[in-house]
Amino acid sequence: MSGTGTAMVGRRITGRWVTAFAAAWLGVWMAQLAPLQLLLPxxxxxxxxxxxxxxxxxxxxxxxxxxxxxxIVVYPLTGALxxxxxxxxxxxxxxxxxxxxxxALGLVLLGLQTDVVGIGVCWCLAIVGFCVLGAALTATISDQVPVERRGFVSGWISAPQAVGVILGIALLLLLDTQPFVGYLALAAILVALVVPFLRLPDPIPAGERPAPLTPRTLVESLWVSPRRHPDFAWTMLSRVLVNLGNAFSTSxxxxxxxxGLGDADAETDLLLVTIVYTVFVVASSILLGRLSDRLGRRRAFVVAASVSQALAALLLAIWPSLPMGFVSSALIGLGYGCFMSVxxxxxxxxxxxxASHGKDLGIMNIAQAVPQAVAPLIGAGxxxxxxxxxxxxxxxxxxxxxxxIAVTRVRGVR
Structure with a gap:
């Protein structure tokens, strides 16, 4: 089966590695999602x-x-490099x-900006750093984690994402001060939580490295033929659609x-709704990711996760209210936690x-990053x-x- 790479069946992954991996992602998500949800708007x-x-x-x-x-540029470029x-x-x-x-530098500079153009430039700088970090960190799964453990380990990307949102928002509300202090605190937390992972071994695979990277080979490598690799294409399409749906619901x-509701206490209620979302994301990402490993099945879990998010959005469309917001957050969290890990x-x-896991996963990561980026603009429209x-x-x-529907077309993975 494609995609097993150097992480062969039977290789052990230690608790220390998983803990450092999860901590690094917690710092990443706090630094990226807390500004996106509250501080930046x-x-x-x-x-x-x-x-x-x-x-x-x-x-x-x-x-x-x-x-x-x-x-779109940085994810696959970092992976290829x-x-x-x-x-x-x-x-x-x-x-x-x-x-x-x-x-971290982009976040600190962002806190010093006094006009929208400066805010945009510095946020782009921060996101470039986020993509470089995220592309390399995600690639370590294919490098070091055996296939039969990847659902569980991937759960430690999504669980910290949910926890990172709530901790980041809570921190910003607690500080309740100028944006610079909030951005500075998030940058410091990011660095502190990623450093332990940098102290772990990073094995270099045996065999020949990929061909030298040139602008032409990079552009050519960004195209993965759907005809030759249909499972990759259907997984990519499914990821774009589900992440876009999730981003419309949350961003x-x-x-x-x-x-929409005329909530006079919107900031506090946003935190409470996020807490509900967090509980279900964490539980579903870890438990259902591990269950997917044990059953050796992926597609059915992704379908169920997507349907859960669709139901949550329908409930908000039909019965828009704060109580329904809590119910919907639980369903979105249940679905998205499962989806992210599996x-x-x-x-x-x-x-x-x-030989090109980093680049190919970088392309896959575009399917998560771009929907999150464009959803606010498209959603406002x-x-x-x-x-x-x-x-x-x-x-x-x-x-x-x-x-x-798209993920049901994948044939090479159960």
Whole structure:
């Protein structure tokens, strides 16, 4: 089966490795999602002081969209370069370290900005660092984790994601001060939590390294033929659709509470809703990821996870209220936690070339990063065009269902 790479069946992965891996992702998600959910839109809104909230969402969407364009280039480029790296510090570690420092620098500079253009430039810089770090860190799964453990280990990407959101938002609410202090705190936490993983071994695989990287070979390598590798293509399409549906449901949640429901205490309720989401993401990502490993099945779990998210979006579209927001958050968390862990394991098993795992996973990561980046802008347009949030959540449900259908077309993985 493709995608097994150097992580052969039977290889042990230690508790220390998993703990450091999970801690690193906790720092990554706190530094990326807490600004995206709260600090960045609030910063943009304060600078614009628009007459209508949609203008603020559009500006936020443009900033996030520009960062998404950066990720399209940086993810596969970092993966391809790290595939070819043979240093005394390992193959992935130099890129993890460089990405961490660049990400932290972008956050610190972001806190100093006083206009929307500066905010956009510095957020793009931070996201470039995030992509460099994330691409190299994700590739260590294919490098070091045996296939029969990848569902469980991948759960330690999604569980820290949920916890990172809530801890990051709670930290920002606790500080309740100027943006610079919040960004500085997130940057410091990022560095502190990634460093332990950098102290672990980073083995370099035996055999020949991939061909030298040139602009032409890079561009050519970004195209993975759907005809030759249909499982990769269907997994990629499914990931785009499900992540887009999830991003529609979550990225505008603050605006839904504040303007859709007229919630006067939207910031606090956002934290409470996120807590519910977190509990279900953590539980489902770890438990269902491990169950997927034991059963040796991936597709059925991805389908069920996608349907759970579609149901959550439909409930918000039909019965928009704060209590339904809590129910929907539980269903989204249940589905997305399962999806993140099992789909990541599935992705590592459909990679076309064992020598280019970093590059191919970088392409796969685009399917997660870009929907998150463009969803605020597209979502704001849908809210304006369809006359409210109900239409947005119906589109979210449709995307999740389409993603479930796409993954059923994968044939090489059960």
């Amino acid at each position: 609030a910063q943009i809104d304060a600078r614009l002081a628009p007459e209508h909230w949609v203008d603020s969402v559009v500006a936020f969407g443009l900033v996030a969209g520009a960062a998404g364009l950066c990720s 790290s595939d070819r790296t043979r240093s005394r510090y390992g193959r992935r570690r130099p890129w993890i370290a460089a990405g961490t420092l660049l990400f 505008l949640l603050f605006y839904f509470l504040l303007y 789909d990541q394991a599935l992705a590592t098993q459909v990679l076309p070339d064992p 849908l809210v304006a065009w369809l006359g409210g949030f109900a239409g947005l959540y119906l589109v979210s449900a449709a995307c999740a269902v389409a993603g479930a």
